[in-house]
Amino acid sequence: MTVAIRATDLVKSYSQGVRALDGVTLEVNRGEVLVVMGPSGSGKSTLIRTFNGLESLDGGALDVLGVRLDATHAERQVREIRKRVGMVFQQFNLFPHLSILDNITLAPIKVQQRAKAAAEQRAMDLLDQMGIREQAHKYPAQLSGGQQQRVAIARALALDPEVMLFDEPTSALDPERVKEVLDAMRQLAKGGMTMVVVTHELGFAREVADRVMFMDRGQVVETSDPETFFSNAREERSRRFLNQMQH
């Protein structure tokens, strides 16, 4: 099994000496779904954002698909990684002034120099896969939150990424819209995509994750298979967190 992401002793400090990441070490294998859980402020979003260079590092090193990121990496390395790693945000972050189709085809045309027609064909296929083909010519604000997030997933997939990062993809959604997004992610996982998912969705983690990583105060508390994590977590802090989540 080959490693997609290897993080070694990552450190990220904010002002006043607060450490958002305090020596995080982990590996994500190709084809694996890693779910990252933890209370807010535990550093899980910061961690996943270092994987494609949205957050800089103060210490430690990352190997993402063979490209190295550390405290002094060049912009070129970040660009290389971003072409091969997709990201989905809590707030969708679709481009409001572009149609759904243009949102999806912009990067393939500009970054990968694909022909417009081919990029649009691929975009329509992806929208089909997400069950929102008929929304292609609308604008983001005309779509529901769940539909927008599925567009965001399609937009990231349009670059044919080798890894997908999800930063609390369902946290900004109305409860009745959560399922459609999780279903799309489930489908992606079944197709063998390497995924790192920061989420509070216990059901998704239990069902889809290969491993669950629990973080607190910038540190990894434990990493277990979902069965162990949810029924018999090793660490007291994990058990306390799960207890609070279930009430």
Add this chain to the structure above:
Amino acid sequence: MRQRRLLVQVGVAALLIGLLALLVNNLAVNLIRTGLGLGFGWLGRPAGFALAETALPYAPSDSYLWALTIGWLNSLKVIAAGLVLATGLGVAAGAARSSNNRLLRSLAAGYVALIRQVPLLLQLLFWYFVAFLGLPSVPIGGLIRLSNQGIQLLGLNLSVEFCAVLVGLTVFTGASIAEIVRGGINAVPRGQWEAFRSLGLGEGLGLRRIVLPQALPAILPALTSQYLNLAKNSTLAIAVGYADLYAVSDTTITQTGRAIEGFLLLLLSFLLLNLLISGGMAAFNRAVLGRLNRSR
């Protein structure tokens, strides 16, 4: 409460009417005093003065009307070029202030800070007397030649006066536009930057295709007033001897004594020019907002 408001309204109206009456009265008294009466017949008489810079053929034997037209064209030339260049400079400096590059960021911040501290008139005099008149004759790559006679650019001969006014207006207005652009860019959510970056798009492309289009609605109204300022500030050209509309009007008024008519023409010319600018910007604004509304 309502009565008091009504009273205030009536008071303000009375004050305005009073001021207007005073103005008209002054005008009438002045007209009688000059003994010339209000008339524009003098416009057809020969101007008798030379102009250093003429966009169309002009000789001192031509009429005042033609001299004023040449002045108007000179104004138009420097204003139009100034609008384009100031916009380019302002957008570049405004974008540079939100760049990742620290050197670029401080350069842009220094430029804005410096230019905003110094009066425009001083800046124009600086560009004229220090920068352009002090130029040695330097050819640059055969296409451009700089000298204290002006700038020769691809067969285009730009006078020192024109260059000083153009550069002065551009640099001065560019600094204000930079602040407006920076404000507009800052109003675009951080998530938009993160989204285009995570798709592998470069900073320049993201700025052009993602950030600036969303910043436009915040930028345009303030940009319009900067454009109008630039047009109005162009009358300072007289300080460096550029034959703009104001300078030609000034000479005309001195020679003919037709101050009232001269100023009326001047006012109307600038009114027309500024209506053109604000009308154009309003149309552009509507187009931008229209596109944005369709996306809502």
